[in-house]
Amino acid sequence: MSELVRQQWLIPLFPLAAAAIQSLLKRPARKLSATICIGAMGISCVLTLRALFATFGFGRGGEHYEVERVIWNFTWFSFGNTSLSLGFILDPLTAGMAAMVAFVSFWIFVNATGYMSSDENFTRFFCFLSLFGASMLGLVVSNNLLLLFMCWELVGLCSYLLIGFWYFKPSAAAAMKKAFITTRVGDIGFFLGILLLYWQSGTLSLYTPEGTGALQQAGKLATLTGWWGLSMAGTIAFLLFIGAMGKSAQFPLHVWLPDAMEGPTPVSALIHAATMVAAGVFMVGRMYPLFTAQSHDWVMTFVMWIGCFTAVFSATIAVAQFDIKRVLAYSTCSQLGYMVMGLGAGSLVAGQFHLLTHAFFKALLFLGSGCVIIGTHHEQDMRKMGGLRKYMPITFWCYLIGTLALCGIPPFAGFFSKDEILLATYYRSPWAWGLGTFAAFLTAFYMTRQIFLVFFGPWRGGRPEAHPHSQLAEAHGELDVPHGEAHGGEVHLHAHAPHEIPWNMWLPLVVLSAFALFMGWLGTPWLGGNLFHHYLAPEEAVPQHSDFVLWLSIGVGLFGIVLGWLVYGRKPLQNALDDDPLALTTPVMFTVLNRKWYIDELYEVTIIHFTTAGATFFRLVDKLLVDGCLHAIAWIAWGLSQLFRWGGDELVINGGFDASCESVRLGGKVLAKLQSGRVQDYFRVLSLGFAILLLIYFFA
């Protein structure tokens, strides 16, 4: 067991090495690059599965029944008496998450080979993907907040790079900056939390064998007084949650996630649905002992309400979007809100279970949308789709499974995990439960709307009858054009019909569909107890089963679907320029939702405006005050130097020196006259001297 945890570092190592190799590859080395990337992730996947199977015995009967987790810490470096240690952990939370990340990433990479097949920067894309996989896996297996934070930032960096992969598009460049800066706001809180934790507990290792790890001191921290009326543990938890809000796109830091859809669709599937945005939720789960250390802190309530509000808020926006990926993006926000709500309601199991199931079916939906986008020649506006059921049957059925899973219809995966969250919330706060149920209804409604807009009704994108034959070949010919410009919501009416996608794109859909279908059964209470609950946190209390919650959640799901069919299914849009039926009945509301509650505009006029005004003001201060002082000092210095130059240097020093030189020169001139060069002159002087000597001799 301890050997296995010592090999945990191998899990992120392989994708990291792959990224390093790929960064050296040349552009045409497409196949090699994809092979390295997928191969490395495959090895990591095998390693995580091995770790996952090893943890099945943890915490309950069997060989390792007393073991809750195994850890391995090592010293990174020492300075003075302090040493900084890093470490890896193997416990059910890590093993489950790592297996999910590696597995989903693997299939998304496979799909990406198809989606990116005509992009000229193929190797760069896969290099970033590998780097992302390495950082995410490193984040999951680390037993140390410092290591976790490093990987956390690396993940943010990869997100930045991949959102802006088509950086020549201004919207992508803006989106990448927005994502980076918005999550940075949350990271300030995260970093403060880390510092506070280090200050209070003296270590950043989460667990140590001696029991001195930061999380093992949670009970002690709960007895100390922190700030804002919280215990110390609550304060740290609150700050850490700020970081999670940024990364997991919780209100009010959710604005970056929808814009992040500027990236290629596999990136949206990988980072902005399945794994990276889940890092915030995972981190909260990882630091859960701090959150639950003291029951009467308001932190948990705060977490629950933030999640609840985000779930409803984003779901309402998703109803009125036209971009196929934006609907899914707001849906992701909403589902992340669900997870956070479950965690805040005190159920680690529910939150983490929904994280895992959601990763599978949301990756499925995003990959499906990617297939639709490829199949319709880079069309993202749902109004210009329609009727794709006939053209792309595989995609349709997989997409339908993902949708039903997301809507929470039994027996699909989302039903079980969402129901658990609602159940946990029901006992904690009926109001939050009510809102959560409403969000479930909205989810079912907007997903049904999407299904009907995309897959039913007539094809509104072009004239499929015009080219009944050889559509596939022409479509591929068309794709050879560098297609970066073809993205981003511009109107591109193609004469070609949509086509089904190649096998390397639909195979991942099928695999993920299987998980979306069956994975929920791990968490069902009907098969001899909740297996996932038993595995992850056997000590956590099981909320009492409630038929009311169960049937209501199924009911609202079905109601949402039926309503969606009534609005969008009965009379499908005939023309791409038709108004949305919802916009006809409630135009004001629809516009507000379509503009996302004007949150971006609100930030524009408040925070951004304020920041800009402040920047302008300080620029003026800089110009007038700081520069003024500097210029005054410069003028004074210049004046003084002039004074010294003319008064001191030129007059006294140079003048004196010149005068003395002149006198020496004059003396030299006079004396040089004596040396006439004529021998007789010397002789005369000699004789004169001789005569004088004689006179002195005779007369003195």
Place this chain on the structure above:
Amino acid sequence: MNVPLSNYLMLSAFLFAIGLCGALSRKNAIIVLMGIEIMFNAGILNLIAFWHYKLFVAPTAQMFAIFAISIAAAESAVGLALVIAVYRHYKSVDMDEMKSLQG
């Protein structure tokens, strides 16, 4: 006939004065050389006169006189050679022309 020593010394002083005047006043380098030779001979005459009146015991004065005469001969040879060299350079033997060592 008893000629007193002072007569010899007077003659010698006279000769020296003539030589000095010639060496100082004439422009021609050869005449200057001749003046120097005359001053030499005045000195030698002094030596011999002192020796004749037994002011020296040893024959030192005779030896000095012979040394001085031979050295004067060598000196005038060197002097004349210099004058010829100077003449080749300046095309003149005027002492006032030779002032290239002027300071």
